[in-house]
Amino acid sequence: MFARGLKRKCVGHEEDVEGALAGLKTVSSYSLQRQSLLDMSLVKLQLCHMLVEPNLCRSVLIANTVRQIQEEMTQDGTWRTVAPQAAGRAPLDRLVSTEILCRAAWEQEGAHPAPGLGDGHTQGPVSDLCPVTSVQAPRHPQSSVWEMGGPRENRGSFHKSLDQIFETLETKNPSCMEELFSDVDSPYYDLDTVLTGMMGGARPGPCEGLEGLAPATPGPSSSCKSDLGELDHVVEILVET
Amino acid sequence: MGRRDMADIISTVEFNHTGELLATGDKGGRVVIFQREPESKNAPHSQGEYDVYSTFQSHEPEFDYLKSLEIEEKINKIKWLPQQNAAHSLLSTNDKTIKLWKITERDKRPEGYNLKDEEGKLKDLSTVTSLQVPVLKPMDLMVEVSPRRIFANGHTYHINSISVNSDCETYMSADDLRINLWHLAITDRSFNIVDIKPANMEDLTEVITASEFHPHHCNLFVYSSSKGSLRLCDMRAAALCDKHSKLFEEPEDPSNRSFFSEIISSVSDVKFSHSGRYMLTRDYLTVKVWDLNMEARPIETYQVHDYLRSKLCSLYENDCIFDKFECAWNGSDSVIMTGAYNNFFRMFDRNTKRDVTLEASRESSKPRAVLKPRRVCVGGKRRRDDISVDSLDFTKKILHTAWHPAENIIAIAATNNLYIFQDKVNSDMH
Numbered sequence A: 001m002f003a004r005g006l007k008r009k010c011v012g013h014e015e016d017v018e019g020a021l022a023g024l025k026t027v028s029s030y031s032l033q034r035q036s037l038l039d040m041s042l043v044k045l046q047l048c049h050m051l052v053e054p055n056l057c058r059s060v061l062i063a064n065t066v067r068q069i070q071e072e073m074t075q076d077g078t079w080r081t082v083a084p085q086a087a088g089r090a091p092l093d094r095l096v097s098t099e100i101l102c103r104a105a106w107e108q109e110g111a112h113p114a115p116g117l118g119d120g121h122t123q124g125p126v127s128d129l130c131p132v133t134s135v136q137a138p139r140h141p142q143s144s145v146w147e148m149g150g151p152r153e154n155r156g157s158f159h160k161s162l163d164q165i166f167e168t169l170e171t172k173n174p175s176c177m178e179e180l181f182s183d184v185d186s187p188y189y190d191l192d193t194v195l196t197g198m199m200g201g202a203r204p205g206p207c208e209g210l211e212g213l214a215p216a217t218p219g220p221s222s223s224c225k226s227d228l229g230e231l232d233h234v235v236e237i238l239v240e241t
Numbered sequence B: 001m002g003r004r005d006m007a008d009i010i011s012t013v014e015f016n017h018t019g020e021l022l023a024t025g026d027k028g029g030r031v032v033i034f035q036r037e038p039e040s041k042n043a044p045h046s047q048g049e050y051d052v053y054s055t056f057q058s059h060e061p062e063f064d065y066l067k068s069l070e071i072e073e074k075i076n077k078i079k080w081l082p083q084q085n086a087a088h089s090l091l092s093t094n095d096k097t098i099k100l101w102k103i104t105e106r107d108k109r110p111e112g113y114n115l116k117d118e119e120g121k122l123k124d125l126s127t128v129t130s131l132q133v134p135v136l137k138p139m140d141l142m143v144e145v146s147p148r149r150i151f152a153n154g155h156t157y158h159i160n161s162i163s164v165n166s167d168c169e170t171y172m173s174a175d176d177l178r179i180n181l182w183h184l185a186i187t188d189r190s191f192n193i194v195d196i197k198p199a200n201m202e203d204l205t206e207v208i209t210a211s212e213f214h215p216h217h218c219n220l221f222v223y224s225s226s227k228g229s230l231r232l233c234d235m236r237a238a239a240l241c242d243k244h245s246k247l248f249e250e251p252e253d254p255s256n257r258s259f260f261s262e263i264i265s266s267v268s269d270v271k272f273s274h275s276g277r278y279m280l281t282r283d284y285l286t287v288k289v290w291d292l293n294m295e296a297r298p299i300e301t302y303q304v305h306d307y308l309r310s311k312l313c314s315l316y317e318n319d320c321i322f323d324k325f326e327c328a329w330n331g332s333d334s335v336i337m338t339g340a341y342n343n344f345f346r347m348f349d350r351n352t353k354r355d356v357t358l359e360a361s362r363e364s365s366k367p368r369a370v371l372k373p374r375r376v377c378v379g380g381k382r383r384r385d386d387i388s389v390d391s392l393d394f395t396k397k398i399l400h401t402a403w404h405p406a407e408n409i410i411a412i413a414a415t416n417n418l419y420i421f422q423d424k425v426n427s428d429m430h
Helices: A017-046 A056-076 A092-109 A120-133 A139-146 A152-171 A174-180 A192-199 A204-216 A218-238 B003-007 B261-265 B306-317
Strands: B010-015 B021-026 B030-036 B050-057 B062-064 B069-071 B077-080 B088-093 B098-111 B135-151 B161-164 B170-174 B178-183 B191-195 B208-213 B220-225 B230-234 B246-248 B269-272 B278-282 B286-291 B300-303 B327-329 B335-339 B344-349 B355-359 B400-403 B409-414 B417-422
Touching (some): A017 B306, B010 B417, B021 B077, B021 B088, B050 B135, B077 B161, B088 B161, B269 B327, B327 B400, B335 B400
Antiparallel strands (some): B010 B021, B021 B030, B077 B088, B088 B098, B098 B135, B170 B178, B178 B191, B208 B220, B230 B246
């Protein structure tokens, strides 16, 4: 059971090292809780795809929650697979937790179907999310839930953009991030804040994370593409086509 | 719980306009109508109790082959039409289809036919020597129910509300994104009066959660949203009422902000007062009274179970945070009622500002016993019969309640049991 709401705890500027550590731990526990809430929400959205048409109100509310978390994480600069290292001293447990969360997300889009559902397409939203989250803006997970764009054209171009990204992740140097997204439809992705967070400063974290992505992409991109095809089908069910 | 048990779960409760009849719908698509026995001097103990009057299968499960999805037969809402002749009529709806049912009584039958005998066999004409006029003789009461109209294919999304207009000719049905206006006699077309579906479904962030016509002004209706707002619309203003006449919205309390703020602000039910001057809304933790003349904030807010505020994450995890509780006014608009967990329901007296928590369970309600008020303790001093928050049973939820239009009689649906409580002596709320 979590503490009252998930209000952001104010971390003051403490000069005391212990205080700083305690602050880090507080922030870390909030981040973990928030991440856990995000994961829980994404699982809930997947489990929506059942025999009976999913409850749209519930889906919308969960998706809005996901978006709120993403927006906050984007502002934090934590919207990517590796958590930021603020004071240079990162407690080991925090790194481990983040790694576990990453691993869980990757595993989901690998060989583990969501409970109760055998279809590969259900992994679509999460697998879309994982390689893309490092670079994607808030809109994506919500849109992957029940609608990837009403008219066929929108959906097509959205998928095309995703394909582009996966391809470029495979081949390009992560330092050329800006080039990567130059030809992506701007309405779909608002990358400014995220990119700023990633590009700024001499942080080893982001690049490491991206490099970690590169070797993994051949698998996910192909499964993502097939997932997207099946996701199409699911989306058709949810939308009046 | 097996499928047969689940079919008995009551999904809606509604008194008719006189309170003589009480209809319930369940998950299995059945409607059960109860009738109040007239009070008689001969049997003083059965004063005005409700007995089963009729049972019928309203909706059947369907399969949408195009989408490969089941359409549940669960009855989402029942609304009675005002009675215009000897027959009673009601509208019942599942997620997709609304049906108009006519309920008639037959308590006489003709006897003394010339050509047929009493069993209906043709008589031997040679035995017929004189003619007689058939006479109506009394028989055991038979209640006949027949579907008179089926309003299908009007909704892409799930219907959450229906409401009969005060003009008694039209009614509206609302789903997650649209509201349609129907004429009771016309089934092959409806008019779309509200459409909040965005051009790009990616932009969808808000849905319609409930809707109701004003009790007196046939041009006014209200609909509530998942973001906690109410929109009062005037059908005279435009054919498509996407632009509201009034928007009722309470500003968010920044001190209570959390990731769950929006979810708990989602309005699960909206009801006009009998006077037509106020609206009652239910969100996850509160009931609110709104004055139609004041859009900025509700005039009254009542805490239903504020002790759940610190448990929102768990309630999100087990999906309870998405439970849709209904609310009800009493006949004089002085008391409001709503359900909660652990088979508790709450009543708030708007005048005295007192409130009470009662329980609908077999153990605590023997016939003609007085309901004992309950209390949930949140730490601190604990009285003997208090329930602690952690031992509340969240599977026992009272989502559907109804109040007799004139008297202090309430109907409470507790999963698959219906409780009817009557207030014989007009006692105070404690």
